[in-house]
Amino acid sequence: MSTAAVAHKRPSTLRGARLPSWSPWAIAAGSIAAAIGIGAAAGLHSRVQWGVIAAILFVLATYGIAARVEGRRQAKDRVATSLVWVAFLLAVVPLVSLIWVTVQRGVKVLDVYFLTHSMGVVADSQPGGGIYHAILGSLEQVGLATLIGAPIGVLTAIYLVEYGRGRLAKAVTFFVDVMTGIPSIVAGLFILSLMLMLDMQPFGFAGSLALAILMMPVVVRSTEEMLKLVPNELREASLALGVPKWRTILKVVLPTSIGGITTGIMLAIARIAGETAPVLLLVFGNQFINANPFEGAQASLPLYIYQQYSNSAGANAAYDRAWAASLTLIAFVMILNLVARGIARWKAPR
Amino acid sequence: MAKRIDVSGLTAYYGSHKAIEDISMTVEPRSVTAFIGPSGCGKSTFLRTLNRMHEVTPGGRVEGKVLLDDEDLYGAGIDPVSVRREVGMVFQRPNPFPTMSIFDNVAAGLRLNGNYRKAELNDIVEKSLRGANLWNEVKDRLNKPGSGLSGGQQQRLCIARAIAVEPKVLLMDEPCSALDPISTLAIEDLIGELKERFTIVIVTHNMQQAARVSDRTAFFNLAGVGQPGKLIEIDETERIFSNPSVQATEDYISGRFG
Ligand SMILES: Nc1ncnc2c1ncn2[C@@H]1O[C@H](COP(=O)(O)OP(=O)(O)O)[C@@H](O)[C@H]1O
Ligand SMILES: [Mg+2]
Numbered sequence: 001m002s003t004a005a006v007a008h009k010r011p012s013t014l015r016g017a018r019l020p021s022w023s024p025w026a027i028a029a030g031s032i033a034a035a036i037g038i039g040a041a042a043g044l045h046s047r048v049q050w051g052v053i054a055a056i057l058f059v060l061a062t063y064g065i066a067a068r069v070e071g072r073r074q075a076k077d078r079v080a081t082s083l084v085w086v087a088f089l090l091a092v093v094p095l096v097s098l099i100w101v102t103v104q105r106g107v108k109v110l111d112v113y114f115l116t117h118s119m120g121v122v123a124d125s126q127p128g129g130g131i132y133h134a135i136l137g138s139l140e141q142v143g144l145a146t147l148i149g150a151p152i153g154v155l156t157a158i159y160l161v162e163y164g165r166g167r168l169a170k171a172v173t174f175f176v177d178v179m180t181g182i183p184s185i186v187a188g189l190f191i192l193s194l195m196l197m198l199d200m201q202p203f204g205f206a207g208s209l210a211l212a213i214l215m216m217p218v219v220v221r222s223t224e225e226m227l228k229l230v231p232n233e234l235r236e237a238s239l240a241l242g243v244p245k246w247r248t249i250l251k252v253v254l255p256t257s258i259g260g261i262t263t264g265i266m267l268a269i270a271r272i273a274g275e276t277a278p279v280l281l282l283v284f285g286n287q288f289i290n291a292n293p294f295e296g297a298q299a300s301l302p303l304y305i306y307q308q309y310s311n312s313a314g315a316n317a318a319y320d321r322a323w324a325a326s327l328t329l330i331a332f333v334m335i336l337n338l339v340a341r342g343i344a345r346w347k348a349p350r
Numbered sequence: 351m352a353k354r355i356d357v358s359g360l361t362a363y364y365g366s367h368k369a370i371e372d373i374s375m376t377v378e379p380r381s382v383t384a385f386i387g388p389s390g391c392g393k394s395t396f397l398r399t400l401n402r403m404h405e406v407t408p409g410g411r412v413e414g415k416v417l418l419d420d421e422d423l424y425g426a427g428i429d430p431v432s433v434r435r436e437v438g439m440v441f442q443r444p445n446p447f448p449t450m451s452i453f454d455n456v457a458a459g460l461r462l463n464g465n466y467r468k469a470e471l472n473d474i475v476e477k478s479l480r481g482a483n484l485w486n487e488v489k490d491r492l493n494k495p496g497s498g499l500s501g502g503q504q505q506r507l508c509i510a511r512a513i514a515v516e517p518k519v520l521l522m523d524e525p526c527s528a529l530d531p532i533s534t535l536a537i538e539d540l541i542g543e544l545k546e547r548f549t550i551v552i553v554t555h556n557m558q559q560a561a562r563v564s565d566r567t568a569f570f571n572l573a574g575v576g577q578p579g580k581l582i583e584i585d586e587t588e589r590i591f592s593n594p595s596v597q598a599t600e601d602y603i604s605g606r607f608g
Contacts (some may be wrong), residue, residue: 165408233445237508239406241459241515242435251462255449349448349497 017069024082027065031057051093055086099330106327109320115328118299119287124308125315131325133289137298138332141204141283142273144293145211149272150265152212153219160220161227162249179217187213188278195282202284204293207300210278215268222264226257259347266340270333276302301329352379352549353419353436353518355400360414361578362392362399364407369395371578373414375568377519382541382550384560384587387570388602392579393553396570397521400551401437402430418518435463438517442524444504446496446511453492455507459515474514482510483540502533509540513548520544522552526559538563557603561591569599 035054044050062082066075114130122129156176160169187210195206230253238248254261279285284297285307305322312318355377362370370392377383385393398404399412402423416423423433446455456475460466466474475492479485484506488499496507505525512520522541526534541563544550554560560567568584583596594600 231445233441233443234447236403236406236439237441237445237447237511238458238462240401240403240434240439240441241462241511242431242433243459243462244431247462252447252449256447 016071016074019066019069019078023065024062024078027061028058031055031061055089058082059086102323102327102330105320105323106325108324109317110324110327114321114324118289120289124312124318127317127320129321131299131301131304131321131328133286134299134301134304134325135328136289136291137204137283137286137293137300138273138302138329140291140293141207141211141279141298141300142269144205144208145215145272146265146269148208149212149215149268150219153216153268154223154261154265156216156220157223157227158249161224162245162253176217176220179213180221182213182217183277184210184214184275185277185281187211188281191278192281202282202297203295204283204290204298206282207279207298208293210282211272211275214275214278215272218268218271219265222267223257223261226260226264227253229260230256256349259344262347263340263344266336266343270336273333273336274302274329276306279303280306301325301332305329351516351518352547354379354417355519355549355551356415356417357400358415358417360396360399360412360416362395362404362413363409363411364395365409367576368578370399370570371580373581375581375584377549377551378566379549380545380547381565382545382552382563383584384564384567385551385553385570386555386557386560386567386602387579387582388572389555390575390579391570391572393570394523395579397523397551397553398439400519400521401439402433403439405430435515436517437519437521438512438515440505440508440512440520440522440525443528444501444508446499446504446507448495448497450496451493452488452496452499452507455496456510456514458511463515478510478514479507481513481544482506483536483543484510500533502529502536505529505533505537506540509537509544513544517548519549519551522550524553524555527555534559557591561587567591569594569596569602571598571602 032054034057035050038044038053039050044053059079059082063075063079066078070078109127115135116132117128117130118133119129120133156172160172160176163169164172190213191206191210195202200206234252234256235248238252239245243251279300280303283300283303285303286297286299290296290298305325308318308322308325357376358374360370360373361368373396385397387393395404398407400416400423404410404412412424414424418433418436422428423437447458450458453475454461456478457466457471460471460474476485476489479488484503487503488507496504499507505528509520509525526537529537538559541550541552545565552560552563564587566584567587567590569582569590570579571582572579582598583590583594585594589595590599591603594603
């Protein structure tokens with residue numbers, strides 16, 4: 001028998017039956033339709049329940065159909081893929097809906113007037129007013145916190161990665177780990193206890209100190225990771241040129257990792273920008289513009305949102321302002337993220 | 351300004367692990383000395399003790415003497431940073447600084463040490479790149495990143511970077527093992543030229559390379575896994591390859607080993 005005849009008789013062992021590429025979409029559409037049917041028939045009202053039913057149907061149907069047509073190994077592969085997709089949607093749906101709601105409600109009163117005026121002459125239940133004082137307070141408090149927290153954090157990370165050996169380094173790592181877990185209200189209470197000892201009234205910088213405490217461990221962790229990514233060969237190349245270690249760190253290690261370090265700092269800033277608890281304790285909030293972070297109560301964006309919501313006795317105007325302030329805060333954090341990405345890309349070693 | 355190296359009774363540790371034991375040898379100025387031997391016998395470790403890079407590794411420790419001309423590199427009051435300016439090093443994998451241009455890479459040693467005159471810098475960079483046989487290939491793109499070069503060019507860039515600070519001795523740890531044959535040839539030619547000005551020590555896994563480029567060859571070996579590496583013999587390269595005085599050397603060179 002010739003080999004050609006054999007090849008004719010046997011199916012190829014390399015190519016199996018494949019589902020068409022549109023099949024996942026078809027299965028998804030089918031399971032959603034079925035879920036709506038089941039949900040309506042069983043009288044389930046929650047959309048969440050419908051979604052869960054659809055997701056389960058989608059995974060099961062994918063496995064069943066793929067196992068039929070393609071075999072069990074491919075079916076497992078498809079189930080894994082569809083689980084990843086379901087997990088992705090589960091993560092994205094709340095995020096998108098959160099941003100959607102915030103934008104929808106926030107744009108109502110968000111305009112130039114809102115951004116450039118304080119609540120000085122407006123009662124919480126009245127329309128009008130703005131968040132200028134809160135933006136100013138947030139920028140000053142977060143800025144000062146960054147000025148304190150970022151350098152200490154970066155220097156600590158440099159110590160841990162480049163110099164740290166033995167007990168002291170272990171102790172520092174341990175305390176950084178502990179600090180990472182400090183609830184923000186505890187950091188606020190810590191500063192508050194100092195303020196009470198010194199008999200001080202709330203002021204912006206006290207909030208900055210608490211925020212700096214919260215920021216430091218985050219900066220240490222991210223900077224440490226970035227420094228560890230710098231190949232040891234670069235350090236050795238520099239040392240072998242007769243460059244002292246501190247200059248090697250300053251001129252070779254840091255420039256190589258500066259993109260990642262800045263990204264880490266930006267993300268840490270974004271994190272503390274939304275902290276409410278310590279600001280509530282230490283900065284207190286203020287209807288008026290107070291540009292001096294070292295004296296007198298100040299406002300801040302998260303605090304403003306909280307107080308508009310809680311002090312307004314259900315007035316719609318206050319709710320609108322709270323949403324608009326939330327939108328501003330989210331926008332601020334997003335811009336920081338974008339800037340961080342930009343810097344990381346711009347500074348990435350080529 | 352090449353200098354002689356005189357090593358006596360040198361032992362090096364990684365923590366409690368003794369990597370090399372009791373090595374003594376002389377490296378002549380203006381010559382190429384090759385180190386050969388099986389993997390793990392401590393060639394790199396020994397090389398790194400010659401410019402005090404060994405102690406950069408956590409736990410790295412050295413006993414014994416290394417005389418550079420007449421000064422003990424491990425003597426009291428010796429600054430390892432100054433030692434490394436006199437004894438330069440080229441590594442196995444080309445490692446140009448990724449954030450710097452070609453020009454800045456070559457100028458890095460001078461700039462980072464801060465002892466140079468601006469007017470000289472262009473000349474020194476050109477001279478070093480010419481010295482590394484790279485000038486013609488990169489003179490039109492000195493401001494491009496060094497990592498855009500081919501592997502062989504990057505290695506020559508690293509050599510240019512090392513010779514730009516005018517060391518007396520140049521240590522090379524398997525400089526060609528990551529390169530193709532053509533680039534290897536270019537670097538071997540370069541080594542032949544560089545020995546007019548520097549004392550050169552090169553670690554290689556390639557017997558033909560040792561035979562081609564070196565004047566003297568040292569053979570290292572270790573008694574077994576976990577044992578410290580030792581110097582078996584050092585002699586004129588011709589003698590090592592034709593008529594070595596130790597049986598183990600002959601076995602290693604002829605491939606009848608272990
Ligand atoms: N960083 C290190 N830490 C601990 N031991 C090491 C380190 N580098 C090398 N060694 C050990 O030292 C010995 C010699 O290694 P090395 O000098 O790299 O040999 P070679 O270069 O001849 O292959 C080996 O046993 C190796 O395991
Ligand atoms: Mg080696």
